Amino acid sequence: MARFSSISFIQLLLSASGALGALTVDLDDTDSIKKAAALVAEDLMSFYTGEIPGILPGPPPDGDYYWWTGGALWAAMLDYRSRTGDTQYDDKISEGLLFQRGQYDDFLSPNWTASEGNDDQAIWGMAALLAAETNFTAPGVDGLTYATLAQNVFSEQSSQSRRVQNGTCKDGLRWQIYLTNNGYNYVSTLANVAWATIGARLNLLNGDNKTETDSVYDTFAFLTASGLLDDNYNVFDGTQATNCDEINKAQFSFAAGLALESAAAMYNSTQGNKEWMIRLDGLAQQTLDVFFPSGVAKEIACEPANCNTDMTFYKSFLHRSLASTVKLAPYKADLILPVLKSSAAAAVKTCTSGDNGRMCGFIWSGKPNGLTGAGEQDHILHPIP
Secondary structure: OOOOOHHHHHHHHHHOHHHHOOOOOOOOOHHHHHHHHHHHHHHHHOOOOOOOOOOOOOOOOOOOOOOHHHHHHHHHHHHHHHHHOOOOOHHHHHHHHHHOOOOOOOOOOOOOHHHOEHHHHHHHHHHHHHHHHOOOOOOOOOOOOHHHHHHHHHHHHOOHHHEOOOOOOOOOEEOEOOOOOOOOOEEEHHHHHHHHHHHHHHHHHHOOOHHHHHHHHHHHHHHHHHOOEOOOOOEOOEEEOOOOOOEEOOOOHHHHHHHHHHHHHHHHHOOOOHHHHHHHHHHHHHHHHHHOHHHOOOOOOOOOOOOOOHHHHHHHHHHHHHHHHHHHOHHHHHHHHHHHHHHHHHHHOOOOEOOOOOEOOOOOOOOOOOOOOHHHHHHHHOOOO
């Protein structure tokens, strides 16, 4: 039997947790856990029709999944592959990522460009970056690499044309790319921290790069000055581009997780710089306090009854960011691991639905809503330490 580090073992354990409600699994046996994780991956892929490669799960009437959730799907499957060595989905992962890369290898896909936002593009960029980080099979397209796809996204979003030009929100990355899109005049925290996360992770992948590190410094300076990140390390949703004093104080786990992951990556790349340690400590504690009431993950802005389909994917990114934080800053393991373990135990109890009796639910605390879907499976499958 292969030996696992404690972090890798727990990541695999929680990746498999979606199947534990319906199966008897020996949690001390990594082979047993791998088998359970395989079932969760199978259930997630059952939502992918492949009718339009890279879209999850395809256009209506198959569901109201938006384009960006395809990026979430492939990130989950790449995480699963890297932990288990299961390569059976490689062709679908590769097809999904490459089909949507667009003419200029930047995830501005012609079939979605008109409605695509900066956050959507970044999510696909992060999936490609994960492919590079986990040594996924090379694209096999004219020397293209997955790191290049992520770099192109980062470079385009670094452009001033994507940003607010003046006023109190100057230099903030807009939510939408195009003036004609609803939300162009909104500065989304998620878009800003997603861009910063790509920069921080590219910096770790490729070695020290001033442009990439500056992007993270500048993002946190902007978020702090604007109040989108407050003194208590709350991460708020966004603000109107015309006035950064009017903050939308809704909090979503996705944005908080990526802010934390960016800080952890910078802590790692600066060999424990005190500034980044302080920021990392504050974000880690507040993220757990806000999104894990009673030790169980909760999308506080919408649970129990007001979450749309997009929001069912958010906790998957929260979990992955917490996993990444433990790997990048191992001293945070004692804080993060116990909370994720208790949350996983609650998640397990929801995995009893669907025709196969093992589909997982979205609400892990309180009364389940009985709904299952791709987002629910996705946020179970993402490895969490």
